[in-house]
Amino acid sequence: MPESSAPDRGFRSLLEVEQILTHITWLVTCDWEMRCIPSGAVAIDGQDIVGVGTTNQILSIFRGRETIALPGFMVLPGLVNTHTHAAMSCFRGLGDDLPLGRWLHEVIFPAEAAIVCEEMVYWGTLLSAVEMLKNGITTFCDGYFFEEAAARAALDAGSRAVLGQGILDFPTPDQPDPARNRERAIQFLKQFPSGSGRIRPSLFCHAPYTCGPRTLQWAKALCREHGILLQIHVSETAREVEDLVRTSGETPVFILERLGLMDPWTLCAHCVWVTHEEIEILASRGAGVSHNVESNMKLASGVAPVPRMLEAGIRLGIGTDGCACNNDLDLFSEMDKAAKLHKLIQLDPVVCPAPQMLRMATCGGASITGWEHQTGSIEVGKKADLIAVDLDRPHLTPLYDPISHIVYAVKGSDVRHVWVDGRKVVWNGEMQTIDEERIMAEVQRLVRGRKRSGQRQC
Amino acid sequence: MPESSAPDRGFRSLLEVEQILTHITWLVTCDWEMRCIPSGAVAIDGQDIVGVGTTNQILSIFRGRETIALPGFMVLPGLVNTHTHAAMSCFRGLGDDLPLGRWLHEVIFPAEAAIVCEEMVYWGTLLSAVEMLKNGITTFCDGYFFEEAAARAALDAGSRAVLGQGILDFPTPDQPDPARNRERAIQFLKQFPSGSGRIRPSLFCHAPYTCGPRTLQWAKALCREHGILLQIHVSETAREVEDLVRTSGETPVFILERLGLMDPWTLCAHCVWVTHEEIEILASRGAGVSHNVESNMKLASGVAPVPRMLEAGIRLGIGTDGCACNNDLDLFSEMDKAAKLHKLIQLDPVVCPAPQMLRMATCGGASITGWEHQTGSIEVGKKADLIAVDLDRPHLTPLYDPISHIVYAVKGSDVRHVWVDGRKVVWNGEMQTIDEERIMAEVQRLVRGRKRSGQRQC
Numbered sequence: 001m002p003e004s005s006a007p008d009r010g011f012r013s014l015l016e017v018e019q020i021l022t023h024i025t026w027l028v029t030c031d032w033e034m035r036c037i038p039s040g041a042v043a044i045d046g047q048d049i050v051g052v053g054t055t056n057q058i059l060s061i062f063r064g065r066e067t068i069a070l071p072g073f074m075v076l077p078g079l080v081n082t083h084t085h086a087a088m089s090c091f092r093g094l095g096d097d098l099p100l101g102r103w104l105h106e107v108i109f110p111a112e113a114a115i116v117c118e119e120m121v122y123w124g125t126l127l128s129a130v131e132m133l134k135n136g137i138t139t140f141c142d143g144y145f146f147e148e149a150a151a152r153a154a155l156d157a158g159s160r161a162v163l164g165q166g167i168l169d170f171p172t173p174d175q176p177d178p179a180r181n182r183e184r185a186i187q188f189l190k191q192f193p194s195g196s197g198r199i200r201p202s203l204f205c206h207a208p209y210t211c212g213p214r215t216l217q218w219a220k221a222l223c224r225e226h227g228i229l230l231q232i233h234v235s236e237t238a239r240e241v242e243d244l245v246r247t248s249g250e251t252p253v254f255i256l257e258r259l260g261l262m263d264p265w266t267l268c269a270h271c272v273w274v275t276h277e278e279i280e281i282l283a284s285r286g287a288g289v290s291h292n293v294e295s296n297m298k299l300a301s302g303v304a305p306v307p308r309m310l311e312a313g314i315r316l317g318i319g320t321d322g323c324a325c326n327n328d329l330d331l332f333s334e335m336d337k338a339a340k341l342h343k344l345i346q347l348d349p350v351v352c353p354a355p356q357m358l359r360m361a362t363c364g365g366a367s368i369t370g371w372e373h374q375t376g377s378i379e380v381g382k383k384a385d386l387i388a389v390d391l392d393r394p395h396l397t398p399l400y401d402p403i404s405h406i407v408y409a410v411k412g413s414d415v416r417h418v419w420v421d422g423r424k425v426v427w428n429g430e431m432q433t434i435d436e437e438r439i440m441a442e443v444q445r446l447v448r449g450r451k452r453s454g455q456r457q458c
Numbered sequence: 459m460p461e462s463s464a465p466d467r468g469f470r471s472l473l474e475v476e477q478i479l480t481h482i483t484w485l486v487t488c489d490w491e492m493r494c495i496p497s498g499a500v501a502i503d504g505q506d507i508v509g510v511g512t513t514n515q516i517l518s519i520f521r522g523r524e525t526i527a528l529p530g531f532m533v534l535p536g537l538v539n540t541h542t543h544a545a546m547s548c549f550r551g552l553g554d555d556l557p558l559g560r561w562l563h564e565v566i567f568p569a570e571a572a573i574v575c576e577e578m579v580y581w582g583t584l585l586s587a588v589e590m591l592k593n594g595i596t597t598f599c600d601g602y603f604f605e606e607a608a609a610r611a612a613l614d615a616g617s618r619a620v621l622g623q624g625i626l627d628f629p630t631p632d633q634p635d636p637a638r639n640r641e642r643a644i645q646f647l648k649q650f651p652s653g654s655g656r657i658r659p660s661l662f663c664h665a666p667y668t669c670g671p672r673t674l675q676w677a678k679a680l681c682r683e684h685g686i687l688l689q690i691h692v693s694e695t696a697r698e699v700e701d702l703v704r705t706s707g708e709t710p711v712f713i714l715e716r717l718g719l720m721d722p723w724t725l726c727a728h729c730v731w732v733t734h735e736e737i738e739i740l741a742s743r744g745a746g747v748s749h750n751v752e753s754n755m756k757l758a759s760g761v762a763p764v765p766r767m768l769e770a771g772i773r774l775g776i777g778t779d780g781c782a783c784n785n786d787l788d789l790f791s792e793m794d795k796a797a798k799l800h801k802l803i804q805l806d807p808v809v810c811p812a813p814q815m816l817r818m819a820t821c822g823g824a825s826i827t828g829w830e831h832q833t834g835s836i837e838v839g840k841k842a843d844l845i846a847v848d849l850d851r852p853h854l855t856p857l858y859d860p861i862s863h864i865v866y867a868v869k870g871s872d873v874r875h876v877w878v879d880g881r882k883v884v885w886n887g888e889m890q891t892i893d894e895e896r897i898m899a900e901v902q903r904l905v906r907g908r909k910r911s912g913q914r915q916c
Contacts, residue, residue, distance in 0.1 A: 092855070096862040097797075097811035131852040238805075297798035298866070300807040327866040328853050337795065339555075340755035344799075347696075349758040353555035394589040395786050395870075397550070397898045398905040404554040408756070408785040412853075413871035440855045447856045 017045040018422065019384075020064030021075060022055045025391055026402040028076040030362040030377040034355050036402050042075065044384040047421040052378055072392045074402055074410075076358075077377050078138025078160075078385035078420065079331040080365025083231075083269040083290035083319025085144045086153070087124030089131065090115065090447055091324040100237075100299060108324060115446055116173040122149040123442040128329055129157035130436050134429065135330045135412030136387040138420045139376075141267065141290070141319070141369045143204030143231050145174040147188065154199050158425035158433040160385060162369050163192075164204030164231045167219055169212050182218050189226055198421060200228060200370065207233040208252045209244050213259055220261045229370050230261065234268035237301050241273045253278035262287050267368055269319060271309070272302040279305065283312040288368025291360065293338040295321030306342050307351050317365030318357070330412040331361045339407055354407035384422035389414045475503040476880065477842075478522030479533060480513045483849055484860040486534040488820040488835040492813050494860050500533065502842040505879040510836055530850045532860055532868075534816075535835050536596025536618075536843035536878065537789040538823030541689075541727040541748035541777025543602045544611070545582030547589070548573065548905055549782040558695075558757060566782060573904055574631040580607040581900040586787055587615035588894050592887065593788045593870030594845040596878045597834075599725065599748070599777070599827045601662030601689050603632040605646060612657050616883035616891040618843060620827050621650075622662030622689045625677055627670055640676050647684055656879060658686060658828065665691040666710045667702050671717055678719045687828050688719065692726035695759050699731045711736035720745050725826055727777060729767070730760040737763065741770040746826025749818065751796040753779030764800050765809050775823030776815070788870040789819045797865055812865035842880035847872045 020043050027040020029052060041058035043051030051058050095107030121144060132140055142150055143164035154161035165188045166172060167181050175184045185203055192201040203219045205211040211219070211232075223230040234252045235241050241251055248255065253274060256262050262285035269290045271282070282289060291304050309316060318338060320329045335357040342352040366376025375385040389410055391399060396414065399405050418426035425433050478501050485498025487510060499516035501509030509516050553565030579602060590598055600608055601622035612619035623646040624630060625639050633642045643661055650659040661677045663669040669677070669690075681688040692710045693699050699709055706713065711732055714720050720743035727748045729740065740747060749762050767774060776796060778787045793815040800810040824834025833843040847868055849857060854872065857863050876884035883891050 090856065093858050093862045093866060096859065096866060097808060099806075099808055103807070127852055127855060134852065294798060297802040298807065300801040300805045300809075302805065303802065327862075328869075330853070330869075333791070333794075336791075337798075340752060340795075341799070341802075343758040344755040344761065347758045347760065348557075349561070349756065350555060350557055351758075392895075392898070394585055394592065394894055394898060395788070397585060398548065398902055400551050401554065404551045404785075408551060408554060411786075411788075411869060411871060413869055436852055440850070440852060444856055 014063035015061060016063050016065065017043045017050055018065055019044040020058060020062055020067045021070055022059065022067060023069045023071045024073055024075045025071060026074040027052070027378065028074060028402050028406065029379065030077050030358060031379050034359065034403065040075065042378060042384070042386065044419070044422045047383050049378060049380055049382050049384050052380055070388055072390065073416070074389045074391055074406070075378070075386055076389070076406065077362045078375060078387050078418065079136050079361050080317060080369060080371070080376055081132060081137045081140040081320050081329065081331060082267065082288070082317030082365045082369055083292050083321055084128065084140055084142055084329065085322030086128035086140065086142045086150060087116070087121040087144050088322035088324045089128040090120060090124040090443055093327045094324060096327070112173065115449070116145060118146045118149045120446050121146040122153050123439060123446060125150040125153035126157055126434065126439045127443050128323065129153055129159045130431055130434065130439060131329045133157060133159060133418050133426050133431070134415065135332065136389070136415040136418060137329065137331055138385040138387070138418060139366065139369065139371060141202070141231065145172055147201075148191065151193055151199050155193065155196055156434055158420050158423060160198045160371065160375060160420055162200050162202045162229055164202035164229070166204045166206060167215060168206045168210045169215055170210065181215065182222075185219065185222055189222065201226070202229040202231055204231040207240065208255045209240050213255070216256070216259055216261055220266070223265060229265050229267055231267045231269065232256070234271050235273040236270035238273050251275070251278060253281050257281050257285070264288070264315070265370065270296065270301070270304065272296055272304045274305065279309055279312045279314065282309070283314045286315060288315045288317065290317050290319040290368070291338060292319040292321040293334055293341055295325045297337070297341070299325050303341065303345050306338065307346060310356065315364065315368050316360050317368045318361045332406070332410050332412050335361050335407045354404040357407050358403055384419050386419045387415050388417040390416045472521035473519060474521050474523065475501045475508055476523055477502040478516060478520055478525045479528055480517065480525060481527045481529045482531055482533045483529060484532040485510070485836065486532060486860050486864065487837065488535050488816060489837050492817065492861065498533065500836060500842070500844065502877070502880045505841050507836060507838055507840050507842050510838055528846055530848065531874070532847040532849055532864070533836070533844055534847070534864065535820045536833060536845050536876065537594050537819050538775060538827060538829070538834055539590060539595045539598040539778050539787065539789060540725065540746070540775030540823045540827055541750050541779055542586065542598055542600055542787065543780035544586035544598065544600050544608060545574070545579040545602050546780035546782045547586040548578060548582040548901055551785045552782060554785070570631065573907070574603060576604045576607045578904050579604040580611050581897060581904060583608040583611035584615055584892065584897045585901050586781065587611055587617045588889055588892070588897060589787045591615060591617060591876050591884050591889070592873065593790065594847070594873040594876060595787065595789055596843040596845070596876060597824065597827065597829055599660070599689065601660075603630055605659075606649065609651055609657050609659070613651065613654055614892055616878050616881060618656045618829065618833060618878055620658050620660045620687055622660035622687070624662045624664060625673060626664045626668045627673055628668065639673065640680070643677065643680055647680065659684070660687040660689055662689040665698065666713045667698050671713070674714070674717055674719055678724070681723060687723050687725055689725045689727065690714070692729050693731040694728040696731050709733070709736060711739050715739050715743070722746070722773070723828065728754065728759070728762065730754055730762045732763065737767055737770045737772065740767070741772045744773060746773045746775065748775050748777040748826070749796060750777040750779040751792055751799055753783045755795070755799070757783050761799065761803050764796065765804060768814065773822065773826050774818050775826045776819045790864070790868050790870050793819050793865045812862040815865050816861055842877050844877045845873050846875040848874045
């Protein structure tokens with residue numbers, strides 16, 4: 001036997017890491033190639049993904065202080081909800097099936113006037129965060145009022161989030177004097193809780209028809225100064241576009257372009273009524289677009305030209321919008337509806353195939369919300385935001401293609417385990433971070449009070 | 459004290475019945491008035507509903523050998539799936555996102571040629587029946603081949619079902635010689651298992667473009683003779699209608715009308731491409747129509763004119779279609795999609811309101827499948843086909859309107875208990891009648907065999 005055959009030859013000591021997930025029936029990475037790895041495994045250390053591969057590959061490199069075998073499971077990146085108003089879960093199903101004007105003026109605005117306060121935003125956002133986490137949404141991009149409270153809720157629930165303080169040129173629940181909006185925004189950014197790395201501030205200008213040019217410009221300037229996202233509703237309804245053209249002579253995207261607001265750190269929600277030219281502007285500026293299919297359907301807003309936007313190379317994500325117009329927060333359902341709706345509208349079953357929808361709900365969403373390097377795919381160097389889907393269910397049997405299964409068959413309720421930043425926030429379908437019974441009770445209390453008194457509650 | 463105050467004065471002995479469900483947070487009856495009863499209760503004796511009212515009312519009349527308190531639950535009638543091909547669960551997600559021609563000719567037809575046999579139909583139908591029961595669908599209306607096996611599956615699972623033996627003027631898996639179709643149909647009807655009252659036979663002529671006038675006429679004559687339902691696909695795609703007009707000079711509904719097939723015992727599936735005149739014929743003849751919104755979306759077939767059909771007074775139900783083109787069997791999801799899609803298409807959020815959708819998925823579906831007097835609503839005299847939905851969930855909090863909640867927020871996975879004919883078939887989300895693990899294993903075995911060999915398996 002030659003000298004070189006020392007006892008430890010060929011032996012390589014294993015790297016010790018915090019968690020290893022092994023024997024995953026399908027590991028759906030959502031990486032650039034949309035790789036799906038059978039018998040996959042992931043190594044997690046602290047908050048980070050440090051290894052991705054087959055179970056054999058990972059076990060030959062890493063030793064986990066905890067090893068979790070997941071046969072019969074599919075693991076995919078946590079989903080990214082690119083547009084919501086989380087606190088509006090308090091208004092879930094309020095005034096359904098009414099004409100838009102009556103719904104807004106007779107139901108939603110009075111309800112908001114009655115109960116929107118810091119307490120309501122905290123509990124409402126917590127309720128939504130719990131619903132989202134249990135449905136596999138690990139990151140959400142929010143816009144509402146009292147967003148300091150929404151930030152506390154996201155931290156307490158264990159979500160990753162972008163919290164957009166709402167701005168309108170009208171009195172709002174947390175700023176009765178619009179002249180002081182900039183002051184309010186500066187104070188919001190200054191006091192925003194830092195340190196966790198899981199939450200980021202943002203400004204949310206409601207829309208070009210509710211925020212004048214000056215407001216839009218100082219808001220974007222503040223966003224640039226702080227390196228944060230500007231969110232805005234764009235061309236949601238035909239009516240708002242017509243009105244804006246009548247009053248200003250321009251369509252929303254052209255207004256934003258002329259004011260210099262269009263860049264990769266502007267997230268335009270809806271973009272239902274956008275023209276070819278506007279699509280070109282959105283694409284060339286690298287602005288993000290959130291497609292909110294269920295909300296657009298329920299409010300009869302119209303059909304966003306998603307196939308054309310994808311073709312133009314627009315950066316797209318999927319959003320649920322708020323619970324008042326949806327009425328739930330489930331991206332599996334949104335992916336399914338988006339894939340099916342656009343096939344129908346184009347009368348072509350090939351349009352919006354499953355991989356494209358899954359990409360929008362994961363890495364696409366991560367990109368447009370500013371978390372591209374942190375989440376949205378299972379890759380070494382990203383944060384461990386993962387969800388495990390239980391495949392051992394009648395409605396998921398048999399399985400031919402994991403990605404098509406995710407879009408067309410998996411439900412939010414099939415999600416069993418959820419990690420955010422490597423931390424188990426949902427385990428066996430149960431919240432690990434907070435007491436969901438208490439949250440439901442608090443929301444019911446707030447809402448009951450409103451129903452009883454019809455008066456402002458806080 | 460007057461004489462008349464005998465000790466039992468004012469005392470009325472309680473009627474003893476098998477089960478009483480009490481303290482139901484919302485009892486959604488789906489009766490004529492769509493009554494929703496808070497703190498509702500239902501008395502069940504044997505297979506039958508014998509009392510419906512508030513908990514106080516029911517407890518003042520009945521004593522249950524078993525009393526089940528359901529606070530925090532909504533109870534509604536079991537849903538009725540008016541169109542499916544249950545055994546096709548074996549092809550769930552096979553060839554998604556392909557053009558229709560390639561999907562049919564390169565994927566589905568070869569797959570059917572490889573594995574459709576009595577064994578596959580039995581296990582595939584069982585798998586679907588389990589999925590449907592767990593999603594709150596207690597009645598389904600089926601059409602496929604080897605329907606004797608489907609009947610056995612429905613009986614074993616505990617479902618209520620109409621089983622339609624498939625007929626085409628082409629060789630089929632269970633009748634290679636179309637000339638002997640009538641013989642096959644007569645044999646099917648003769649040997650159909652009788653006695654349970656839960657299942658009924660039917661004939662399913664595939665479509666006017668695959669069944670000639672003679673076939674349609676003998677099939678309907680047989681149905682009339684046996685007092686059973688004739689099912690048929692009608693105007694699902696624009697292409698099939700154009701082809702038929704080119705070859706026969708008539709559209710599908712006109713053909714069926716001329717041949718004398720249109721009556722309340724004919725169930726037309728899809729009716730996507732029907733004209734005003736055809737809608738009038740369907741309405742005046744009292745024929746039933748199954749709206750299959752998810753299938754029509756996914757296959758890009760088109761949008762059925764549901765608001766116009768409802769206005770014309772057509773008897774409408776909702777169907778899932780088969781799993782190969784959906785890819786699941788969930789009427790909560792179908793109601794939600796139908797309500798939202800038609801609002802969008804009409805650009806009117808008032809169209810297809812929640813109560814109308816719920817009616818279609820319950821009493822409407824019961825009516826067009828021939829079970830009008832047995833199921834589809836919670837009323838005295840009907841069979842006890844009930845489902846209990848757990849409201850104590852974040853995504854169902856808060857609750858403003860129970861019917862809007864059912865359509866827009868409840869998921870199939872929220873169904874906890876299911877009764878068919880008064881028998882508990884699902885309890886706490888678990889099947890009580892059959893071993894679902896075995897069913898999944900058998901389907902996987904059948905499908906794996908096909909994938910491995912590419913050859914006919916049975």
